[in-house]
Amino acid sequence: MPDQPNPRRPKRGTYSPKPETLELLRVSGNPINGLGEKTPRRPSPFFWHPPDQHPYGDLQVVARQSSRACPDSGPAFMAAYSYPELIPVAEEQNPASAEQLSAEATDFALSHEADAVGIAAMDPLYVFEGYTVEEPWVIVLGLAHNYERLKEVPSDETNGVGVVDIGDQYAKGTRSSYALANWIRSQGYTADPYPGPSASALVLIPPAIAAGLGELGKHGSLINSKFGSGVRLAGVTTNMPLVATGPSRFGADEFCATCQVCTRACPPGAISEEKQMVRGVERWYVNFDKCIPYFAETASCGICIAECPWTRPDVRPKLLTTMARRMAV
Template identity: 80%
Template sequence: MNNQTNPRRPRRGSYRPKSETLALLKTSGNTINGVGETKPRRPSPFFWHPPHQHPWGALQIVARENSRKCPGSAEAFQAAYTYPELIPIADTRNEATGEQLTAELISFALAHEADGVGITAVDPLYVFEGYAITEPWVVVLALAHNYERLKEVPSDETNGVGVCDVGDQYAKGTRSSYALVNWIRSQGYSANPYPGPSANALALIPPAIAAGLGELGKHGSLISRYFGSGVRLAGVTTDMPLIATGPDRFGADEFCATCQVCTTACPPAAIAPQKQMVRGVERWYVDFDKCIPYFVEAASCGICIAECPWTRPEVRPKLLATMARRLGQ
């Protein structure tokens, strides 16, 4: 499905945001996100953080209202905010080795709705300004989209299939992260959950990359070798002694350098063809000021991740084989 066959998708360059939407975009998100900055720093709170923490609170409210107009969306996202009570940390610790604890943790997570698990040390650059994380480890959980539902994006009042799948994966992330936190606490260690869709202290994509769950795509989202761009994330921080899983380079970054699929499919033309300097790192970056107005009006959008060739189940194995040859793997 693409812009030509999905009536809910305007062609690239033809979209013009409503004046009332632009009126709520009072400050450039690109500046706050650190575009052009040459020194590394922690990210600033932005969209989906509490409205008082950033300049787009009113716009964020409109985005949520628009997405909830889609059939089934309100129920899907409400489930993402439904979670069990966290248990106290057990008095007795599981004194198994780091290797054993890591294996048990991964096994538990995969048995409790996570589709992938990665582990890495907490880096201060993963923590948003104004927040603190004291645990030394972060566990990132991958929640895979249903491709047949995801490709229905964007949603509107006539079709909520795509945005409902987004809500469903966030709900899975909530359930799986809270279940894992309670398991870790039952083993005598500290742990705290960081699911979406609301943002908190932890930026999820950087540790997901460090932990081997994927590479950053041109569209600014994670590309997984197993799920393509059709994946959501949830995090857990802990002081349980674990073994890092390490990054996974399989060629997505190199592929994005020449692929133009998401760039062409993006109605507001927010996806640049080249990397940019962002907070001291040259990386793929999506123009916030172009993306967010359409995201708000199109009930969360999702076109770029749905159209990504890596997301297509029948294409992904061929891409992996091709890129492995190019990388000499």
Template identity: 80%
Template sequence: MSQPTHPRRPRRGTWKPKPETTALLRVSGNPINGLGETAARRPSPFFWHSPDQHPWGDLQIVARQSSRSCPGSTEAFQAAYNYPELQPVAPVRNPRTAEELSQQVSRFALSHEADDIGIARMDPLYVFEGYTVEHPWVIILALAHDYERLREVPSDETNGVGVCDVGDQYARGTRSSYALANWIRSQGYHADPYPGPSAGALLLIPPAIAAGLGELGKHGSMISPRFGSGVRLAGVSTDMPLVPTEPRRFGADEFCATCQICTHACPPGAITPQKQMVRGVERWYVDFDKCIPFFAEAASCGICIAECPWTRPSVRPKLLQTMAQRTGQK
């Protein structure tokens, strides 16, 4: 359950952003994100893209400064931006079948820091406007949080444990995605990595869900059946022939329909109790204009994913069993 006496977590409805933070919001992010739109379209560049692509560059600076003021966080996030050069594509291709190559990709990824892996066919709707991804396949890597560290969020100048774990998982995502991209290139195929925390060409949550790594949660993040909401993602696009992994329904969506834990735990009240139409899809949506000011001031926050019942290792197996029985899933 939520911890209302947590020293770094204001009660819902009691928190107000600083005037200088509100001033930097400038325009609403909800229309840019496609809230209320009934037709499908590619997403617009958004928060964490280059500041020349959206209106919140100064707010990104505040968010970065807030997180970097926490002990150890500068080093943790710096590691996410340290990556090797991409190697030239080998002239001779691995002749294995798509099934065999998929197995090799999985084995390599899981032995190079990834905790889970999924494969999906590329969809233009996974690519931000103004960007191109030519490859027909996308591999998504999941990096699990340390639950005991994650539950310390949000961080501040006195406690950086939670945000440091966020940085550590992004750094693992960088290392694992670059390692996999270079391995694929060594097999004679093209490949490009897409790690966080900065945004690039590729959305990560939609292909992760398509690849069977989880379901979208009410808090706007993916819920993994293995790690709950405590997971970060990285991607690799490639022209290597692969076999897609299947989407998986395990009851998270149904559970979110009645669970209110993250809704009540969110200090700015950004998590809505019902799904909304976003770029032609009815789905869970978090109010950008309420979320981001708190996110910026609270060192990247993370309360909703830490409080999610699916994230608790002692609770998740019971939830899987209960929802399997309720939804008729095996």
């Protein structure tokens, strides 16, 4: 029996932001994001950074209030801000090879709630302007959504299942990244964790792509070959000698070029049909000024990642087979 339409999702073109929400969108976010810029640069601090670093602090408050109004969401997100103290770096370093340390770090993360692990060399473009990361390596952790829960988004006061799952994955990312950072510190190397949902120094999607955790989707989120778009990210930076895992192409980018599912499902029509130039890179881009009012009003939305064909467990294996065949040709 096919799924019933989600009553909390307006059709594209029928949604209008509340006037009080639009008043808080005081400046366009697209120039801050670097839309149209032809020269590469580090990203500017943005949504979910401290409000003194960008113009959207009041919108962040609305977004948090919308999420917390949903049943059971408060404890789920509070768990994302609960973490152990970072231990001191051990004086004696593990002398194992970079290959062995990479394998041990990966095994540790996978046994401590991470669902996917990738390693990339640090790039200055992975660090927000105004922040500094000294470590030469970043380990990116993927935390997989529960699809049956995720597809309930967007959430509201009557149904918080979807946003609770979002909070749960961020909490897993906090626990997993802090556990890994402390394990690395116990081996005698520096390590700093970077979980969500609040943002800090590290941009997560670019190193995740470089580390082979997926490709950028038309909806602006990562598409992972095993979990589709239903994956959250956390990171750990370190000076531990490591070996990069390298990018992985499985056809998501090519598929997005013709797929219209997320574009049609987006109530505010924020998802662009074509790639655009953003900070010197031609890539998929979501219109911030259209997306964020709906995001703020509907408990973090999530429609595009839930509706993505790659996220559906019954569809993803067929897509992988089809795209592998096309790419081979």
